[in-house]
Amino acid sequence: MAVPADLEGGNGHDVVVVVDDDPGYLKAMVLTIERSDLDVEVVEAATGVDALLEIGRVQPTLIVLDYSLPDLNAPQVIRRLLEPGRKLDAEVIVVTGGMPDQATVELRQMGVKVILNKSAGMPAVVEAMREALRRRKAA
Template sequence: MAEKTYTTTEIGRICDVYPATVINWIESGDLKAYITPGGHRRVLRRNLIDFLKKYNIPVPSELNSDRKTIMVVDDDPEMIQLIERTFKKYEDYFALTCVPNGVEALLNIGREKPDLMILDIVMPGMDGFELCTKLRSVDDMHSIKILAMTGKKITLDKSLGHYGIHKLFYKPFPLLDLVRAAGKFLRIELPIPKKTERAAAEVGSD
């Protein structure tokens, strides 16, 4: 799920100004924007919100979202589809972005930091541990909650906490457990039955 973008016309409607005024904001450097290959101006949601807050313009409800953002990193497209299908029932609470590898995950995180990540440990190229290590090297990324999965027996030379992993699931496991864990670590009360989760390595709940 890509970050929401807005046209100059849409921003004009939101701010109750003419599109030409929005263009002036962009050209003056006050409002960050980028140009599409077709030559159209587009503004990322977060940049629009930053602009509104900077100039004390009320942020409309359509720009604010209480949904928590989750990034899923897995090279298995079938697994991604299953996770998307499982979280679909809870789309009022979570917004998912899915990427196939660690490199794309880092690129996406550079644009918009998720509240939580669900990642597979064993992936070609950059594996889950390497991805976590890179994230831990950046102070601003320490707040990301991480749920990890693996279908293989792994031997840890360091604790899960060292990698910033909050919980490790061993496949197979009920995918609804991912939803429960996301709710737990993001402190969201979800309308799903409570149950004892299957054995999974776990570190602190903060």
């Protein structure tokens, strides 16, 4: 099923779903992305379930996913996106304030290329997004 133009970024923009349960961080991240030179449409979600719904609705190019959410953690969200019959056609960047050591291995096995600590700052997230979008366009 095709994504409607108004959801796909009808002006040719890539769509990014940003997921974080901290309202202050989420708002700041969205503003940072919108003020950057990235030509993207931003969709917000505050829980894992909301993220799954928005990802299904807009079929994003990129997902910026907080590791710890109140209902699901990042691996649980990604696992659901990779279930049989579903197609994850987006790169996932995981941001975290901290996670178990074994989570890095698990996320890498799921195809996550970028895991950033929130202490690296929002410009680091924007730069990771820029690189992910470049990889996608080069593919």
